[in-house]
Amino acid sequence: MAESPSSLNRFYVVLGVLAAVAVGALLYLMNRSSTPTVPANVKVEASDTAGFRGYLLGSATAPVEVIEYADYQCPACQSFDVVEFPYVKERLIQTGRVRWVYRDFPLDQPHKWTRLSAHSAACANEQGKYWEQHSSLYEAQPEWSVSNDAGDMFRDFAQTNGMDVAKYDACMSSLRYAGRIQASSDEGLRLGVNSTPSFVIGGRLYTGVQPYDRLRALVDSLAPVKE
Amino acid sequence: MAVTLLCLAGVFLSAYLWLYKLGKIGTLACGSGGCETVQLSPYARFMGVEVSLIGLVGYVVLLVIALLSLQPRFAAAGWPVQLLAALSGAAVLFAVYLTYLELFVIHAICRWCVTSAVIITLVFALSLIELRRRPAPGGG
Numbered sequence: 001m002a003e004s005p006s007s008l009n010r011f012y013v014v015l016g017v018l019a020a021v022a023v024g025a026l027l028y029l030m031n032r033s034s035t036p037t038v039p040a041n042v043k044v045e046a047s048d049t050a051g052f053r054g055y056l057l058g059s060a061t062a063p064v065e066v067i068e069y070a071d072y073q074c075p076a077c078q079s080f081d082v083v084e085f086p087y088v089k090e091r092l093i094q095t096g097r098v099r100w101v102y103r104d105f106p107l108d109q110p111h112k113w114t115r116l117s118a119h120s121a122a123c124a125n126e127q128g129k130y131w132e133q134h135s136s137l138y139e140a141q142p143e144w145s146v147s148n149d150a151g152d153m154f155r156d157f158a159q160t161n162g163m164d165v166a167k168y169d170a171c172m173s174s175l176r177y178a179g180r181i182q183a184s185s186d187e188g189l190r191l192g193v194n195s196t197p198s199f200v201i202g203g204r205l206y207t208g209v210q211p212y213d214r215l216r217a218l219v220d221s222l223a224p225v226k227e
Numbered sequence: 228m229a230v231t232l233l234c235l236a237g238v239f240l241s242a243y244l245w246l247y248k249l250g251k252i253g254t255l256a257c258g259s260g261g262c263e264t265v266q267l268s269p270y271a272r273f274m275g276v277e278v279s280l281i282g283l284v285g286y287v288v289l290l291v292i293a294l295l296s297l298q299p300r301f302a303a304a305g306w307p308v309q310l311l312a313a314l315s316g317a318a319v320l321f322a323v324y325l326t327y328l329e330l331f332v333i334h335a336i337c338r339w340c341v342t343s344a345v346i347i348t349l350v351f352a353l354s355l356i357e358l359r360r361r362p363a364p365g366g367g
Contacts, residue, residue: 040267
């Protein structure tokens with residue numbers, strides 16, 4: 001491999017130019033998108049779930065707890081959230097009869113942005129804006145589902161929902177909730193969840209969209225309203 | 228010189244995959260979709276360390292040795308080429324193991340990983356050729 005000094009110098013110049021082009025290409029790829037990838041199947045640490053058992057809505061003393069396992073990119077979950085959930089919220093949660101627990105159950109295939117959307121909601125939770133971001137994600141699901149860069153849209157929701165965007169960005173790029181999302185998914189699997197939305201009510205699993213009337217009937221049977 | 232260029236390509240390829248795992252690059256440029264399946268599988272970590280990071284560190288080490296072997300003061304010594312052959316040989320075995328995982332365990336092929344396996348095999352082959360062409364002084 002002994003080369004003459006001049007040919008070696010020429011080679012170093014070529015090598016330097018190639019390295020510079022490659023560094024430029026990587027920087028371009030990094031700046032092209034503000035969308036990180038939230039990895040699946042990460043190892044869940046104890047700290048990922050410490051003190052966290054889902055996103056809660058409603059009174060801690062409500063007689064019935066409903067645990068919803070859902071995926072922000074699942075159309076049936078969107079339909080439930082947009083059509084049924086407003087009634088559930090107004091008539092069952094706000095009246096103190098039901099405590100709602102929302103848990104992530106990301107269906108990675110075929111939902112490309114499911115974990116990113118769940119992570120976006122987790123970052124919103126840090127700023128006390130979980131339910132605002134939750135609603136924004138479901139309302140605009142048809143648009144971001146087909147987007148090539150959903151992360152930018154989630155960031156816009158964060159801004160619209162009054163979050164500190166710098167803090168939100170730092171949270172998103174840290175991917176600190178990947179383990180929590182995985183833990184939630186693992187727990188759903190343990191409970192027998194295999195589709196979304198699924199609901200655990202009074203220890204039983206109900207799959208598919210549950211209309212408000214059916215949910216109310218279930219709640220009535222578990223905790224009858226005192227006459 | 229070809230080895231040096233190949234190692235440089237390996238450095239950037241593994242850096243690209245590692246940056247993806249860090250979430251710094253949105254999606255991988257991969258027509259088949261197999262890249263993300265492989266990168267997000269539990270096998271993308273080896274003994275707790277990201278395979279792409281192992282690749283990055285390995286290629287940087289090989290690149291430094293390849294650059295040293297080009298230097299006139301090391302040109303006469305055989306050790307840089309011997310070291311290059313030994314390390315790239317070990318890396319080829321690792322690449323064989325990873326390709327086995329892709330084909331028979333994960334059932335998905337990541338074209339970037341295949342490219343890396345080809346690069347490291349070429350580095351190993353070229354190092355062996357160089358070793359045979361110019362045996363180390365005092366060596367067999």
